[in-house]
Amino acid sequence: MASRREIIVEWGKTDVGRAIFFMLLSTLGFTFMNVFVKYLVHFNAYELVFFRSLGSLFFTMGFLWQQRIPILGNQRKLLVLRGLAGVTSMTLFFMSLKYLPVGTSVSIRYIAPIFAALFAVVLLKERIKGWQWIFFLMSFVGVIVLKGFDGQVSFIGLSLAMGAAIASGLVFIIINKIGQGDHPVVVVNYFMLIATLVGGVLAIPYWVTPQGFEWLFLLSLGVFGFFGQLYMTKAFQGAKTNLVAPFKYMEVLFTGVIGFFWFDEIYGLWSLLGIFLIVGGLVLNVWYKSRQEPLAS
Template sequence: MDVRNAIKFMIISALAFACMNIIVKHLENVNSYQIVFFRSLGSLFFTFGYLIKNKIPFIGNKNKLLILRSLVGAASMVFFFMSLKYLSVGTAVSLRYIAPIFAAIFAVFILKEKIKPFQWVFFIVSFIGVLVLKGLDTQIDTLGLIYVLIAAILSGLVYIMINQIGQTEHPVVVVNYFMFTAMVLGAVLSIGNWVTPKGMEWPLLLGLGVFGYFGQIYMTKAFQTASTNIIAPLKYVEVVFSMLLGVALFNEVYTFWSILGILLIITGLILNVWYKGRLKQ
C-alpha cells in the first residue's frame, strides 16, 4: 500500500474534475445537452483506444444492467451540468456529493443492507448542511438546487447498479458504456436545441472529455493503491478546488451560511467513510 502516491493520484483527480466543472460553468452560452455530448465524446476517444489497444471486448457480460447504469448515469450528468447554470461551482459539487446518502437508502430497500445507527447520525449532519444552504443562504437558486438533488439521487442509484455489476466487467468497459450512452443521449437531446460554439468554446468543449477521463483514471489508481477509508475522504478536495477556482475566475461569493452548509455536508460524508472503514477492520 503506497499511501503517498495514492494521495497524489487523488489530488490530481480532484483537480481534473474541478477544472472540468469550471469549464462547464464557463460555457454558459452552450446548452447542457451539448456539454454532455462533448464531454462524453472526448472521453470515448480514450476508452475506445484503451479497449482496442488491450484487445478487450467492447460488449460486456451484464449488458442490460450496463445499459441501465449508463442511462441513469447520463441523466445524472445532464442534471448536474444544468445545476451549474444556477449555482456556484463549490455549492453544486458539494450537493452532488450527498449521493452516498441516497445510495445507502437504496441499498436498504434493494440490497436489503442494514445501516448502522451512527451512519444515520452522519447522514443527518450532511442533510442539515443541505437545509442550511437552502434555508439560510439567500444566494441558493431553488431550480438549481432541485437539479443537483435529482443528479445526486440518480448518482446514488448508479452506485447500487455498480455494486450489482461487481467484478464481472472490466472498469473501462463500464466507463465506455457510460460515455457512449451519454454521448447518444446528449446528441438526441441537442436536436432542436443546438447552439453552435464560437471561438474558444470549441477547445473548451473538447477539453471536458480530457479532464473527465484523467479525473476518472487517477481516482481509480488512487483506490487501487491504498485502502478506501484513507482515500475516499480526499474526493472532497474537489469541492475546495472548485470553490477556489470559482472565486478566482467567476468572482463567486460564498457567505458564512454557504460555507457552513458545505462544511456540514462534507463532514457528515467523511465521518461516514471513516466509520465504515472502522467496521471493516
C-alpha cells in the first residue's frame, strides 16, 4: 500500500496537481502586489495600472526575446481580447481599493471563478452539477452578507470589485480557450502591453510624479504581478477552469492577514462571515469536483 508521501508526490506529477501548484504560487505573487497597491492607493488607479504593467512588460519582453519566441503569437484575436478584459478587471479592482479594506476587495473580486464557470457553460459547453450550483450560491450569499450586514462596505467599492470579478471570469475563459496554442509568456505579454498603453494614456490627466521609495514600490508591482500572472496562466492552461480557479481564494486569506497587520484593517463579525461563505463555497466546489473527476495522468 502506497504511503501518504508517495500518493502526494504522484498526485503532484499529474496535470491537475501541477496546475494547482502553479495557482498557489500565483496567489502569493498577487498577494504582495495587492498590499503594495493598497499602500499606494493615493495614486490614481490608471497610474497604478501603468506601473504594474510596465514592470511586468520588462520581464515578458526580455524572456520572449531571449527565447526567440514570436511576440505576436498564434491566436491574436483571443490574445487581444484577453488583454482588454484583463486591463478592465485590473483597473476596476485598483479603484475598489480606495473604498474597501484590501481583504474585502480581494474577496469580492475573487468570486470570478463563479462567473468563469457560468461563462464556461455557455462558451465552452462545460457542465455544472447540482451540488456545484449550491456551493456557488453559498459564495454569492457571502457577498450579500458582506454588503447587507456590514455597514462599512461601500456600495461604490462593491460595484467596482464585482465588475472586476466579471471581467476576470471572462479572462479565465479566454485563457482556457487559448489553451496550449500560445506560450504562457506570450499571453501575459499581450496583457501587459495593452495594459501599459491603456493605463499610460488614461493616467496623463491625473499623473503624480512618485517620490523616493515610491518608485521602488510602484515598480515592484510589476515584479509580483508578472510571476502571479505567469503562474495563473500556466495553471489555467493545464487544467479545467472549474477545478483550478477556486484555489485563487487562498489569496483572500493571505491578503487579509497582511492587511490586518500592515493597515490595521479590522474585519467585523459580518465581514468575516461573508468572507467565510465566499471561500467556503469555492473550497467545497473543489472538494466535490475532485471526487467526481479522476485526476489526469
